Amino acid sequence: MAMITTVQQHILQQQQEMLKSTGREASGTFSWLLSGITLASKMIEAKIRSAGLSDVLGAFGAENVQGEQQQKLDVYANQALLHCLGLRDSVAALVSEEDEEPVTFNRDPERGKYIIVFDPLDGSSNIDVNVNVGTIFSVLRRLPPEHGTLEESILQQGFRQVAAGYVVYGPSTVLVYTTGNGVHGFTLDPAIGAFVLSNERMMMPEQGSYYSANEANAAVWPEEYRAYLEMLRSGGLGKEYSSRYIGSLVADFHRTLLKGGVFLYPPTLKQPKGKLRLLYEANPLAFIAEQAGGMATNGAGRILDIRPEGIHQRTPFCVGSKREMEALAAAVTK
Numbered sequence: 001m002a003m004i005t006t007v008q009q010h011i012l013q014q015q016q017e018m019l020k021s022t023g024r025e026a027s028g029t030f031s032w033l034l035s036g037i038t039l040a041s042k043m044i045e046a047k048i049r050s051a052g053l054s055d056v057l058g059a060f061g062a063e064n065v066q067g068e069q070q071q072k073l074d075v076y077a078n079q080a081l082l083h084c085l086g087l088r089d090s091v092a093a094l095v096s097e098e099d100e101e102p103v104t105f106n107r108d109p110e111r112g113k114y115i116i117v118f119d120p121l122d123g124s125s126n127i128d129v130n131v132n133v134g135t136i137f138s139v140l141r142r143l144p145p146e147h148g149t150l151e152e153s154i155l156q157q158g159f160r161q162v163a164a165g166y167v168v169y170g171p172s173t174v175l176v177y178t179t180g181n182g183v184h185g186f187t188l189d190p191a192i193g194a195f196v197l198s199n200e201r202m203m204m205p206e207q208g209s210y211y212s213a214n215e216a217n218a219a220v221w222p223e224e225y226r227a228y229l230e231m232l233r234s235g236g237l238g239k240e241y242s243s244r245y246i247g248s249l250v251a252d253f254h255r256t257l258l259k260g261g262v263f264l265y266p267p268t269l270k271q272p273k274g275k276l277r278l279l280y281e282a283n284p285l286a287f288i289a290e291q292a293g294g295m296a297t298n299g300a301g302r303i304l305d306i307r308p309e310g311i312h313q314r315t316p317f318c319v320g321s322k323r324e325m326e327a328l329a330a331a332v333t334k
């Protein structure tokens, strides 16, 4: 019989390896927590698969805190995560793109040790047209009460994440995660309903051949970004780049992780602080990119060093292979 490794087994193995070196005993808390995320993502994927059949496409009729139309699937995805994670007693707070305020649980800080930040359904403009969407998550450790409040724990810098990951709902459903010990990819096997290890220790190629950006905004980007893309197109890095842009961050990032290249969402005249969100879009993907040998910046510095000031804060976001990102830093960092 062919041996498989599920995501749960993988997390437990990783914990045991780490604990062997520290001599402490594995509590299993963390894997129990991540099982809440995988359960919710399986519920979301089942809903997406049958979306055309079950009247869940289209607008829900309300706007979220960003003033965007909420799609019915956005609402379902958010509820699935809140439900599956809210039951885990190690959770101190849940922070979602769809909710203005964090959902907090009045749990003993000794037990309620983790904060999960998530974008339940990213790429929502693609839901109704059967194009890839995703879920993004970031896990933070609550600060001991003497070191900070729960709010301060939520607003920690990205380099303090204890885990991050995403799920792409595409032709197959793929989960990618890191706990700071490499990046690992799993594919949902629909026959057994489990995420099975398919890509261990993923590394981003040092250079790719695509850039990914919404070029309709090029006229309202800072000039340096236009010049940078022109340099990529015209062979300045040794090859003439082509472009790919899906408009679902998770899907555009997943391609960049596998094939290399660069994804850019620069500031625009209308959105000088960028469009994408720091806590539940840029930070988790930056953590994964760095673990895979890539880099991520806001144009001025490392994403993971930014001190968050608000849970829905936006940031310019550029992420990709080492070669393209070094060239970008030289082109745009003043």
Ligand code: AHM
Pocket: 068, 097, 119, 121, 122, 123, 124, 125, 214, 247, 248, 249, 250, 275
């Ligand atoms: P969402 O979380 O509401 O779906 O918005 C974020 C999405 C990203 O998935 C994607 O990278 C970006 O917005 C696309 O923006 P644009 O349509 O401006 O190109």
Ligand code: MG
Pocket: 119, 121, 122, 123, 249, 281
């Ligand atoms: Mg999003």
